[in-house]
Amino acid sequence: MNKITLIIALSILCFTAGAQNVFITKDAKIIFNSSTPLEDIVAESNQATTVIDIEKNVVKFSVLTTSFKFRRALMEEHFNENYMESAKFPKASFTGKIVTPVDWKSDKSIIADITGTLTMHGVSSEVTVKAKITPGKSKIAASAEFKVTPEAFNIPIPSAVRDKIAKEVTIKIDAVYAPFQQLP
Amino acid sequence: MKNRSLALIHLLVMGVLFSISASGQDLDSLMEKSVKPQTVYATATFKSTRVVNGHSVERMKKNQLEFRVSHRFGEFNTGSYDFWGLDQGTIHLALEYGLTDWLEVGIGRSTFEKTVDAFTKVSLLRQSNGAKNMPIHLSYLASTEVISLNVDPAMKRNFTSRMSFVQQIMIARKFNESFSLQLTPTYIHRNIVPTEIEHNDLFSLGVGGRYKLSKRIAFNVEYFYVYRGNENAINQPNTGATKYYNPLSVGIDIETGGHVFQIMVTNSQAMREGGFIGKTTGAWGSGGIRLGFNISRVFSFSK
Numbered sequence: 001m002n003k004i005t006l007i008i009a010l011s012i013l014c015f016t017a018g019a020q021n022v023f024i025t026k027d028a029k030i031i032f033n034s035s036t037p038l039e040d041i042v043a044e045s046n047q048a049t050t051v052i053d054i055e056k057n058v059v060k061f062s063v064l065t066t067s068f069k070f071r072r073a074l075m076e077e078h079f080n081e082n083y084m085e086s087a088k089f090p091k092a093s094f095t096g097k098i099v100t101p102v103d104w105k106s107d108k109s110i111i112a113d114i115t116g117t118l119t120m121h122g123v124s125s126e127v128t129v130k131a132k133i134t135p136g137k138s139k140i141a142a143s144a145e146f147k148v149t150p151e152a153f154n155i156p157i158p159s160a161v162r163d164k165i166a167k168e169v170t171i172k173i174d175a176v177y178a179p180f181q182q183l184p
Numbered sequence: 185m186k187n188r189s190l191a192l193i194h195l196l197v198m199g200v201l202f203s204i205s206a207s208g209q210d211l212d213s214l215m216e217k218s219v220k221p222q223t224v225y226a227t228a229t230f231k232s233t234r235v236v237n238g239h240s241v242e243r244m245k246k247n248q249l250e251f252r253v254s255h256r257f258g259e260f261n262t263g264s265y266d267f268w269g270l271d272q273g274t275i276h277l278a279l280e281y282g283l284t285d286w287l288e289v290g291i292g293r294s295t296f297e298k299t300v301d302a303f304t305k306v307s308l309l310r311q312s313n314g315a316k317n318m319p320i321h322l323s324y325l326a327s328t329e330v331i332s333l334n335v336d337p338a339m340k341r342n343f344t345s346r347m348s349f350v351q352q353i354m355i356a357r358k359f360n361e362s363f364s365l366q367l368t369p370t371y372i373h374r375n376i377v378p379t380e381i382e383h384n385d386l387f388s389l390g391v392g393g394r395y396k397l398s399k400r401i402a403f404n405v406e407y408f409y410v411y412r413g414n415e416n417a418i419n420q421p422n423t424g425a426t427k428y429y430n431p432l433s434v435g436i437d438i439e440t441g442g443h444v445f446q447i448m449v450t451n452s453q454a455m456r457e458g459g460f461i462g463k464t465t466g467a468w469g470s471g472g473i474r475l476g477f478n479i480s481r482v483f484s485f486s487k
Contacts, residue, residue: 022210022211022214024214024215024218026218026219049215049218049219050215051211051214051215053211058211060211060212060215062215062219064222064224066224067222071484071486071487072248072442072482072484072486073244073245073246073248073282073482073484073486074248074442074482074484077227077228078439078441080227080228081227081228081399082399082400085361087361088361090224158400160440160441161440161441164441180214
């Protein structure tokens with residue numbers, strides 16, 4: 001009889017565990033920079049959704065490409081129309097595994113390797129990112145910086161603007177996660 | 185007893201496995217669920233704030249200033265003496281600014297009848313899908329033009345007689361990434377017209393379309409039907425009135441970073457509504473067409 005109670009308790013634990021190991025934020029910041037001496041090309045989105053599963057060490061990102069804001073409205077229009085083709089490919093996403101073991105119970109920052117798939121403009125590419133992760137009980141902070149090339153995502157840069165756009169685009173990510181609360 | 189505990193262990197393992205696979209898929213659906221549906225607005229319905237001569241639903245966004253230089257050569261049928269029109273030129277200069285994302289103001293000066301103009305363009309509806317669905321863009325334009333040319337003796341020399349007013353509604357839809365279409369009902373009131381048989385009030389319906397040939401090149405056609413009643417029928421040399429035609433323009437947009445070049449062939453000389461809707465004198469049929477271009481450069485004053 002005790003065993004049955006234990007099993008029921010365990011299975012309940014199993015089902016609820018799915019939510020307790022998940023941390024989420026809907027307003028992670030992503031900055032991308034492909035500036036050159038000829039042109040400042042910087043855009044920022046504060047609307048990236050991202051989750052971390054600390055049990056399986058999985059991290060996921062998703063952001064609408066139209067949420068990136070530029071200083072120049074025309075540049076924003078060209079970003080969506082000509083380069084990202086946001087009408088066809090509205091989202092950029094990332095799914096990765098935290099390779100470096102992280103002690104989620106400590107509150108010390110750690111530089112961890114995250115390997116995964118970055119998908120944008122309909123093209124998926126493997127990337128490895130060094131991220132700074134600060135675990136915590138009520139929140140997890142994470143930041144990362146990495147570089148990608150437009151060519152890797154099949155985004156051609158016309159020769160007329162080749163000198164104005166950096167060959168490598170720097171992407172900076174800043175996220176503060178909170179424990180996932182079950183939706184009402 | 186042993187069998188029972190085996191079955192229990194089996195259940196337990198299954199339960200754990202199930203919860204793992206469920207939470208694996210959960211991450212994606214959990215992300216989907218936590219993001220509210222967003223509204224995606226149709227942008228770049230036209231490449232420029234003009235289809236060719238007439239306004240498009242596009243406008244400068246907040247704190248963006250556009251400097252426009254428009255130029256039309258002479259009529260092709262002037263022949264070799266005028267190098268098929270290239271010896272002549274009509275120029276329009278304009279500064280246009282977005283006060284907000286939905287409100288644009290502009291001023292301009294043209295060599296055509298030495299016209300000064302000012303306009304306000306308001307975006308009332310934006311085409312969107314997602315959380316908010318709207319099938320069309322709707323914009324309204326109000327413009328005032330003042331002719332400062334002094335040679336027309338019919339025109340009284342007081343200021344108000346030089347004025348004309350344009351009211352325009354632009355209804356546009358971006359059907360897909362390549363094709364956009366705009367309808368442009370227009371009402372123009374001229375305080376004074378050169379001859380008695382010409383109407384002070386003009387009603388017109390414009391149709392403009394664009395088709396993208398590539399990401400940075402688009403093909404545009406624009407036509408305005410102008411209702412003139414029997415004006416043209418009774419137009420004879422002895423009344424002194426000019427025969428007017430409906431403006432038809434065909435152009436190509438070429439976009440290069442911060443510039444948009446528009447190259448066109450049109451039968452209109454003027455580059456503002458009062459002029460090209462009201463006073464187009466070229467006929468496509470007899471070679472009364474001109475080569476022209478618009479150059480747009482955008483400056484950002486956002487921080």
